[in-house]
Amino acid sequence: MSIDMSQFHQVFFEECFEGLEAMESGLLSLDIGDIDSEVINTIFRAAHSIKGGSGTFGFTVVAEYTHIMETLLDEMRDGRRQVTKPAVDVLLGSVDCLREMLTSIQNEEDVNMESAAQHQAALEMELNGTAGGGEHTAAPVHAAPIVVVVEAEPEEEVVVDEEQGWKIAFCPYLSLLKTGNDPVRLFRELSGLGELTTNVNIQDVPPFAELDPEECNISWELKLVSDATEAAVREIFSWVEEDCALELAPLAKPKKIKKPKPAAAPAPVVETAAPVVATESAPVVAAKKAAPTESDPSKNAPKASSSIRVDTDKIDTLINMVGEVVITQSMLGLIGENFTMDKVGQLKRGLAQLERHTRDLQQSVMNIRMLPISFVFSRFPRLVHDISTQLHKKITLKLVGENTEVDKAVVELINDPLVHLIRNSLDHGIEMPAERVAAGKPEMGTIELKAYHRGGHIVIEIVDDGRGMDKAKLLAKAIEKGLVEESTIMSDKQILELIFMPGFSTAEKLTDISGRGVGMDVVRRNIQSLGGNIDIISELGKGSTIAIHLPLTLAILDGQSVAVGDETYIVPLVSIIESINITEKMLNKVAGKGETFKLRNEYLPIIRMREIFNVKSGNATKSNEGVIVVVEGQGALCGFLVDELLGQQQVVIKSLEANYRRVEGVSGATILGDGSVALILDVPGLVRLSVR
Amino acid sequence: MASILAVDDSASMRKMVAFTLKTAGYDVEEAEDGVDALEKAKARTFDCIVTDVNMPNKDGIALIRDLRQLPQYKHVPMLMLTTESGMEKKMEGKEAGATGWMVKPFNPDQLLKTLLKVLG
Secondary structure, three states: OOOOHHHHHHHHHHHHHHHHHHHHHHHHHOEOOEOOHHHHHHHHHHHHHHHHHHHHOOOHHHHHHHHHHHHHHHHHHOOOOOOOHHHHHHHHHHHHHHHHHHHHHHOOOOOOHHHHHHHHHHHHHHHHHOOOOHHHHHHHHHHOOOOOOOOOOOOOOOOOOOOOEEEEEEEEOHHHHHHOOOHHHHHHHHHOOOEEEEEEEOOOOOOHHHOOOOOOOOEEEEEEEOOOOHHHHHHHOHHHHHHEEEEEEEOOOOOOOOOOOOOOOOHHHHHHHHHHHHHHHHHHHHHHOOHHHOHHHHHHOHHHHHOOOOOHHHHHHHHHHHHHHHHHHHHHHHHHHOOOHHHHHHHHHHHHHHHHHHHHHHHHHHHHOEEEOHHHHOOHHHHHHHHHHHHOOOEEEEEEOOOOEEEHHHHHHHHHHHHHHHHHHHHHHOOOHHHHHHOOOOOOEEEEEEEEEEOOEEEEEEEEOOOOOOHHHHHHHHHHOOOOOOOOOOOHHHHHHHHHOOOOOOOOOOOOOOOOOOOHHHHHHHHHHOOOEEEEEEEOOOEEEEEEEEEOOOOEEEEEEEEEOOEEEEEEHHHEEEEEEOOHHHEEEEOOOEEEEEEOOEEEEEEEHHHHOOOOOOOOOOOOOOEEEEEEEOOEEEEEEEOEEEEEEEEEOEOHHHHOOOOOOEEEEEEOOOOOEEEEEOHHHHHHHHHO | OOEEEEEOOOHHHHHHHHHHHHHOOOEEEEEOOHHHHHHHHHHOOOOEEEEEOOOOOOOHHHHHHHHHHOHHHOOOOEEEEEOOOOHHHHHHHHHHOOOEEEEOOOOHHHHHHHHHOOOO
């Protein structure tokens, strides 16, 4: 039977990446010296599964590689090998290497054999270099590719005259049946090899009264006429080897003497092979080892987006909801069939029910897209481990609230900004151990990564107990760069926010950890494009806290609908500060700077929606009749002049780019209750637009 | 057709085994570890158990040992799928009551051929 194995590949890859993550976090949590055997077991199991699967699905490169890891881990598991930091590092490197291999295979690219060979050599060095179990463990490397149980090995040369075959004395022990084996099936197998004659010996069967039907009291004399080898015959009995006495004798003497049967894979050959590999590529390893650590996880990140794993509970809830909706629908259908006015009350109740169910259903569906933030957080222990080693700093990372759920899209997009912020904390925030001790702080720095829900938002905080930001230095730098004027009086908060300005960087020298050409301005822009914002609190000498607020979902937004002529627009509720009915006195025309509007003591620029979107329809309102919606975008306040406020509602965001094309000042569209389309305003975009 | 319980914590392997067996016409149920399997095996009696060895919660050997205690599974064939081709695991499995074993990696044909040794 031919079965298309490629249909299992996707599941296999997902499983592998999950396994690798488990291995990675397990390895990172291994406390050298105090080994938790359950952790080692988990790591071992992951390697073991990857090996088994990759062998089965034909990815022999991966299978061979994981085999070595497995051997190493097996020795650790059994306590035959010490868990050392170098060993853990090598294993971590192997995780990266495997991830790279699997990604290449998944994308149907060639596996980078060079880097694989380096990692493999490092692994083998680790395996063979340390005392204890060096030689014999290397042997199974070549045993990994297909070990066939059922097939015979026709390598013996047996030439016979007369009748060819075997005389088999098969005497099962009483217990043979207890393992589910059945002599009848064995005989059926045997008869597949040739012509079988059985001769039953029942002399040991006790009298009926004493007979235990679960015991095997019979033995057999078998004659098999076949050209099968002894190994092939014994193979059939391999499962019951311990449960019977088995004697094999050839029916006729062969003329040529049989070659002695090699037991299994010939060990000596392999023993010489492994060290050769190790010595050849060992010097290269030291030089290039560090290279492929960082780039790979991000490479396979977008791949993960193609499918989503959902808790079955969520699906069950969803199915329940759908059931409710169907019931309500049929109830309404019944009312509608013979409608009379006295059924209005019933109808109203039904509609109210429908509304409730629809809302619940919507929530359940949204819930499916919710993933725990641990999907993002889980890679940071590794990042912190690697970078702190590189920087010779001592840092622990605490994760809080990993199970906080957030929309899948947010999970995918928040990763890069977070990486940047954590790198910053590692590089600039936490001081060198000596410096910390001198400042009276514990040698070990702490970075805390927290996530929690607040209102309709998720808040992610990065808290470090490092040196904090020097406001005087920040200000001086900004003045030097010409970003602010010397005379400007700024609040502490405003000074801290200077780091978000394009072209601002306080690091004296750019290191390869943080200074990657992406500034904090990009981080802020990315977060704002997700509909979020970012705040900093920092105290010199004590540490910094960076808080990111993000909407829970990107698919639905709380919006304020506003009327401009006959058109309806949606302003995201998060960016609205307040809305004011305007009077003539509040509007000022400033030459060259457009219109402004005096809100209490501040002058705000005005954007006329009617003009910016060129709306001609409806009654042209005079500028003094209407509503100013005060919004915040790009850190600045601004007033949108609209005709009327309509109402607040949750709107489902439809992508304009996917359905039409990108339009400046508009972030998307939605469909209103009456079927018409309303555009959702991109507040920061409009503010930018108005400045021009 | 014979009913088979396929137990493996690795989804891809389990799916492969289950799909192969289903295609061959067997009635297959899947379980993701020993605990899950034991529960399913109690709910109905299978004609054969095919289980991975290394699994979280309850491994294949413990599963076989537990199943053999149940009267309805006294003589049901139980196969272990293992990558540990060492005799040690096999013997441990035999002592627990395993009928036989298959060494991974194997292909669908080998799986079916092996099953014929204990079914039908």
